[in-house]
Amino acid sequence: MEASAEHSVWQMPGWWYRDRRPPSDNAYFENMCRVIFQAGLNWSVVDKKWETTKKVFCNFNIEEVAHFTDSDVARLLNDTGIIRNKGKIKAIIQNAQNFVAIQKRYGSFKKYLDSQDKSGNYAGVVKDLVNRFKWLGPSTASIYLYTVGENINVWGQ
Template identity: 50%
Template sequence: MIPENHYCHKATLLPHDNLDKIYHDTVYGFPVEDDNELFERLILEINQAGLNWSLILKKQENFREAFDQFDIHKVAFYDDADRDRLLNNAGIIRNKLKVNATISNAQQILELQKEYGSFADWLDHHHPLPLKEWTKLFKKTFKFTGGEITKEFLMSTGYLAGAHHKECAVYQEVVGSGPAWLTK
């Protein structure tokens, strides 16, 4: 039985066209290999800090538009005019720390790509780590990341188990997609 406070239980009660339901059923916990998509997930998790995840999902398309489809190479070279544009964009979260973290993290991912080949390869290089070690690594590497942001990013991209309850209908789909947490 899935506990009532679990995301999977809540998702089962939502209509099929609800953004949380769609995210739960088709995105959350499935492995991601594309660096721009990994970057997007990281930035959405950062922007969710202190807010409701449903709000972030409602604004996701606005984020994609505002941040050039989360193209790491473009975002890494944003200048003051881009910062001002973003801070005046009512379609996204207009938080200066989060906007600056997004640009800084894009720059950091470019450095990781130089050293490891890709952001995904950097994650694979460090996998598996316990959450506490992942959190230390993320805090050392990226801006505006802490334990909860790191945990949710890693669960949402298949690096940590826990995105879905074992009795959730989506759990077996996630397992079948070969998430990193299955390999130790």
């Protein structure tokens, strides 16, 4: 029996790392930024603007974004090619600074995650992410962990 054209098979987005871990801290950071920008929006809206978003955020180079200033925020708020949410933009910059602090303490973001107690379906990790990063709530933090290859049960699988 041939599949109908109107029935499409859901495919995991290419930016999700399910059977592997992100290759770098910048990739971990990019995924966090993407989850933050997608919060409350249709994912296709963010997909359409993602290449421009990557460009204006220096390909999510943590060190560069951590040094963004208020003038960078103003520049980004005027860029129609990205999601222009001031709270999310400022959160991305603050989160880059938090990534830098984690790198200094743990050596890398992966080492930070690996050092965490993942029992109880990552309850402690989720709580730490929510406390440490801006614009991450429990649901967003859980989805983030899922997209970076952590074995968290997000949707009751």
